[in-house]
Amino acid sequence: MKIALNPFIAGIPANPLRALFPFAARPGMLNLASGHPSRDAYDHEGLAEALATAGADFPAWTYGPSAGDPLLLAALQEHVAEVPAGHRLLVTSGAQQGIDLAIRTLAPPGATVLVPEPVYPAVLSACAAVGVRAVGYRTDAADAAMAGLAEALAAAPDVRALYALPTFGNPTGETLDQAQRLAMLALCARRSIPIIEDDPYRALWFRAPPPSSLMALAPQVPGAVVIHLGSLSKIISPGLRLGWAIAPDAVAGPMQEARQASDLQPNSLAQRVALHYLRLGRLDAHVVRVRALYAARHDALAGRLAGAGFDVPKVEGGMFVFARMPDEAVRDGLFERAVANGVMFAPGPAFSLRPGDVAFAERMRLCFVGLSDAHVLEAADRLIAVVRG
Amino acid sequence: MKIALNPFIAGIPANPLRALFPFAARPGMLNLASGHPSRDAYDHEGLAEALATAGADFPAWTYGPSAGDPLLLAALQEHVAEVPAGHRLLVTSGAQQGIDLAIRTLAPPGATVLVPEPVYPAVLSACAAVGVRAVGYRTDAADAAMAGLAEALAAAPDVRALYALPTFGNPTGETLDQAQRLAMLALCARRSIPIIEDDPYRALWFRAPPPSSLMALAPQVPGAVVIHLGSLSKIISPGLRLGWAIAPDAVAGPMQEARQASDLQPNSLAQRVALHYLRLGRLDAHVVRVRALYAARHDALAGRLAGAGFDVPKVEGGMFVFARMPDEAVRDGLFERAVANGVMFAPGPAFSLRPGDVAFAERMRLCFVGLSDAHVLEAADRLIAVVRG
Structure with a gap:
C-alpha cells in the first residue's frame, strides 16, 4: 500500500553534514568537516570517576522529571548557566533539542523564523519538520547597526522568532560585538520578536572571553526576549547529549510540555554522569586546557592555509573557520577529490538556505579541533594539494 | 512583552501522570500510580558491569549516527527486535519518542489519529503538540470482530494512523487475542491506514507468552502496514531512555529525518551501556526473574482488592490493572484522601480523551510492579481503608 506521509516531515532537507558520516569512517581519513572534539580533548579520568559514581546512584537508572534532574x-546553575529572574532552566538533549523546542513553541506552521545566512543546517531541518519558513539575514563585521537584519525583518511576513548564533558562529566562527548585539536586541524588541540564542561554543575562547550573551544584555533593552541555549557537548562530552535552555517562564512551561510530548524527559544516566562530573570541580581546569589546545590548532591550520593563498577570516574562539579558497580552486568535484586524497571539509553550500544552492561555493568550513596538532597540519597540506591539483 | 506562542504547543494538555511526580516523593508514600519498576527488579550487577565496559569504550562519549549505534x-536484532524484510530498525529515546515520531511522520496538522479509549495520556500530548486530532475507539474482550473500531473508522474524517497498545495495555492491562488482531489489521488495511503498535510490555507475561505482535501477523493480511515500537525501559532500565522503532523503509527514512531534526541522535553513552548489557547474555535470565516477581505481586494485589469488593479485570502480564472500585466508593476527593493516607493510584479520568472528562471515574489504574511484595499488600490495605472511609 502507498503510505501517506505528513508533507512537512517528508520535506525535511537531508542534513548535508550528517551525510558526511560514512566518509569520516574511512581508514586514514583526516576529518576537518565534522564539529567533533578530538579524543585528547576529553577529561577521560574525570569522566571515568563520574561514571562510576553515577552507576551506584539509583536515580541514574529510573524515570525522572521532564524539566531535568x-x-x-x-x-548547571552553579557552574555554567546563569538564570535571570522570571526565567526557568530546562535540561535538553543537546542544544539541538533546545533549537527544536524553541522553534516549535514560538512558531506555528506557516510562520517565519529568521536565520543567519550562512546557517547551521540542522536549524533548517527543525523549521522544515514543523512547516516553518526559514528566511535568511546577513551579518558582517562592518554592519554595526545590523542593517542586514533590519532589512530582513522589514521584508519577511509573520516572523515569530529570530535564531542567532552570535558567539563563534557555525559555520563562520565569527562573533558579533557588543554594539551589534544591542542593535539586534533593539530591532527584535521593537517588533516583539523573541531571539533564540544558540550559544554552545562560548567557553571555547582563545585569548579573551567573548562579549556578554544576548541573554545577559537583554535587560539593557526594554522589551527584549531571549531564549538561551547551552550545551555540555563542546566542554564535557557530546555523547552525553546534554544541553540546557533558559527561557522566560511563559515560554519555558510550553517548551517543557513539548519536550514531554516528544520523549518524556532527559536521559537519567547521562544527567547523573554530568552531575557527578560537575561536582568533581574539574571542569574549569579542563576547559582551560581545551582552550589552549584549540587555539594552537587554529593557529596552525589558519597559518598554513593563509600561506597557500586561502583567505581565512580571523576568529577568536570556537571550532570553525569558514575559509575562502583561492579563486582558481573553485570547481566541481573538489570534495570528492579531497576525500580521495584522505581529507574532508564541509563544503560551503552545505550552509546555504536552500538545498542545491551554490551560495558559498568558494568556502569550506574547517573544524580545527578534531585532529591532533600534527594531523591538523597534515590535513592542511592534503587540502592544499587538492586545491592546487 | 507579550510573547506569541504556537497554539498547538500552548494547547498540549497537562500529562496527568507526570503531575503525580511530586506526591510520589513524600516520605512513606506507597505508589501504585506510576509505571516504574521497583528497585529489586533491576539487574544491578549486570548494569554495573555494562557501565564499566561502556565507559572505556570511546564511542560512548562522542557523536554517532541518527538511526542509532x-x-x-x-x-537489538539479536536479542529483542525482529525486523521484517523491507523494514528498518531505529533506536529511539524510549517508546515515547517512537510514538511522537510515528505520529508526526504520518499525520499532518488537522488530520486524525485513532487511539484506544481509555488511553495512555502521553499519546494525546504527542497528537496535540502537532495539531493532530485524537479520536477514540473502544475494544473489549467480547468484540471479536472489532466492531467498535470499525465504527470509529467509519465515523472519523482523514484518519492517517491508528495507535494501538494491544499487549498488556496501558491503562487496562488487557490483551487483544489473535482474532482481534487480525480483524484490526484487516480493517486498517482496507482503509490504507498504518497501525502504530506500541509494545513495551510484551516480555512481561506471567504464565504464557502473549499472542504474536501485529507486526508479526501483518504478512497474513494483504496491505497491512505496521510501525512497531519497543522499549528497554521495562526490561533493562527506564533511565537509559532507549527504545526502538521498526517501520517500512518508506516510513523509517522520514522518521529518522524527523528524529535528526529534533535531537540529532540517540544518547551515545546509554546506547553503549545497553550494548554491553545485551552482550553479557544476562537479559533472558533477568526477564524470567522479573516475570515471576511481577506475577506474584499482581496476584497479591488483585486478590486483596477482589476480596474487598473491587472488580479487578484479569490480566496475563504487564504492569497494570484498571480496577473498578465498589460503587459506593466513587466520589470526589478520593485521590486526595488516598495521598493523605500514604497511598497513590492513577485516577481513571487521567486516561480519558478529554481533560476534565469524568469518564472512568469508577476506575483506578494500579501498577503492581513498583513495590515490594510486603508493600503491595500494605498499599492495597491503605487503599481499601480509603475507599471504605
Whole structure:
C-alpha cells in the first residue's frame, strides 16, 4: 500500500553534514568537516570517576522529571548557566533539542523564523519538520547597526522568532560585538520578536572571553526576549547529549510540555554522569586546557592555509573557520577529490538556505579541533594539494 | 512583552501522570500510580558491569549516527527486535519518542489519529503538540470482530494512523487475542491506514507468552502496514531512555529525518551501556526473574482488592490493572484522601480523551510492579481503608 506521509516531515532537507558520516569512517581519513572534539580533548579520568559514581546512584537508572534532574539543574546553575529572574532552566538533549523546542513553541506552521545566512543546517531541518519558513539575514563585521537584519525583518511576513548564533558562529566562527548585539536586541524588541540564542561554543575562547550573551544584555533593552541555549557537548562530552535552555517562564512551561510530548524527559544516566562530573570541580581546569589546545590548532591550520593563498577570516574562539579558497580552486568535484586524497571539509553550500544552492561555493568550513596538532597540519597540506591539483 | 506562542504547543494538555511526580516523593508514600519498576527488579550487577565496559569504550562519549549505534542495532536484532524484510530498525529515546515520531511522520496538522479509549495520556500530548486530532475507539474482550473500531473508522474524517497498545495495555492491562488482531489489521488495511503498535510490555507475561505482535501477523493480511515500537525501559532500565522503532523503509527514512531534526541522535553513552548489557547474555535470565516477581505481586494485589469488593479485570502480564472500585466508593476527593493516607493510584479520568472528562471515574489504574511484595499488600490495605472511609 502507498503510505501517506505528513508533507512537512517528508520535506525535511537531508542534513548535508550528517551525510558526511560514512566518509569520516574511512581508514586514514583526516576529518576537518565534522564539529567533533578530538579524543585528547576529553577529561577521560574525570569522566571515568563520574561514571562510576553515577552507576551506584539509583536515580541514574529510573524515570525522572521532564524539566531535568533537580540536582543537575542546581549544578548547571552553579557552574555554567546563569538564570535571570522570571526565567526557568530546562535540561535538553543537546542544544539541538533546545533549537527544536524553541522553534516549535514560538512558531506555528506557516510562520517565519529568521536565520543567519550562512546557517547551521540542522536549524533548517527543525523549521522544515514543523512547516516553518526559514528566511535568511546577513551579518558582517562592518554592519554595526545590523542593517542586514533590519532589512530582513522589514521584508519577511509573520516572523515569530529570530535564531542567532552570535558567539563563534557555525559555520563562520565569527562573533558579533557588543554594539551589534544591542542593535539586534533593539530591532527584535521593537517588533516583539523573541531571539533564540544558540550559544554552545562560548567557553571555547582563545585569548579573551567573548562579549556578554544576548541573554545577559537583554535587560539593557526594554522589551527584549531571549531564549538561551547551552550545551555540555563542546566542554564535557557530546555523547552525553546534554544541553540546557533558559527561557522566560511563559515560554519555558510550553517548551517543557513539548519536550514531554516528544520523549518524556532527559536521559537519567547521562544527567547523573554530568552531575557527578560537575561536582568533581574539574571542569574549569579542563576547559582551560581545551582552550589552549584549540587555539594552537587554529593557529596552525589558519597559518598554513593563509600561506597557500586561502583567505581565512580571523576568529577568536570556537571550532570553525569558514575559509575562502583561492579563486582558481573553485570547481566541481573538489570534495570528492579531497576525500580521495584522505581529507574532508564541509563544503560551503552545505550552509546555504536552500538545498542545491551554490551560495558559498568558494568556502569550506574547517573544524580545527578534531585532529591532533600534527594531523591538523597534515590535513592542511592534503587540502592544499587538492586545491592546487 | 507579550510573547506569541504556537497554539498547538500552548494547547498540549497537562500529562496527568507526570503531575503525580511530586506526591510520589513524600516520605512513606506507597505508589501504585506510576509505571516504574521497583528497585529489586533491576539487574544491578549486570548494569554495573555494562557501565564499566561502556565507559572505556570511546564511542560512548562522542557523536554517532541518527538511526542509532550500528552495534546496538545489531544487538537489538539479536536479542529483542525482529525486523521484517523491507523494514528498518531505529533506536529511539524510549517508546515515547517512537510514538511522537510515528505520529508526526504520518499525520499532518488537522488530520486524525485513532487511539484506544481509555488511553495512555502521553499519546494525546504527542497528537496535540502537532495539531493532530485524537479520536477514540473502544475494544473489549467480547468484540471479536472489532466492531467498535470499525465504527470509529467509519465515523472519523482523514484518519492517517491508528495507535494501538494491544499487549498488556496501558491503562487496562488487557490483551487483544489473535482474532482481534487480525480483524484490526484487516480493517486498517482496507482503509490504507498504518497501525502504530506500541509494545513495551510484551516480555512481561506471567504464565504464557502473549499472542504474536501485529507486526508479526501483518504478512497474513494483504496491505497491512505496521510501525512497531519497543522499549528497554521495562526490561533493562527506564533511565537509559532507549527504545526502538521498526517501520517500512518508506516510513523509517522520514522518521529518522524527523528524529535528526529534533535531537540529532540517540544518547551515545546509554546506547553503549545497553550494548554491553545485551552482550553479557544476562537479559533472558533477568526477564524470567522479573516475570515471576511481577506475577506474584499482581496476584497479591488483585486478590486483596477482589476480596474487598473491587472488580479487578484479569490480566496475563504487564504492569497494570484498571480496577473498578465498589460503587459506593466513587466520589470526589478520593485521590486526595488516598495521598493523605500514604497511598497513590492513577485516577481513571487521567486516561480519558478529554481533560476534565469524568469518564472512568469508577476506575483506578494500579501498577503492581513498583513495590515490594510486603508493600503491595500494605498499599492495597491503605487503599481499601480509603475507599471504605
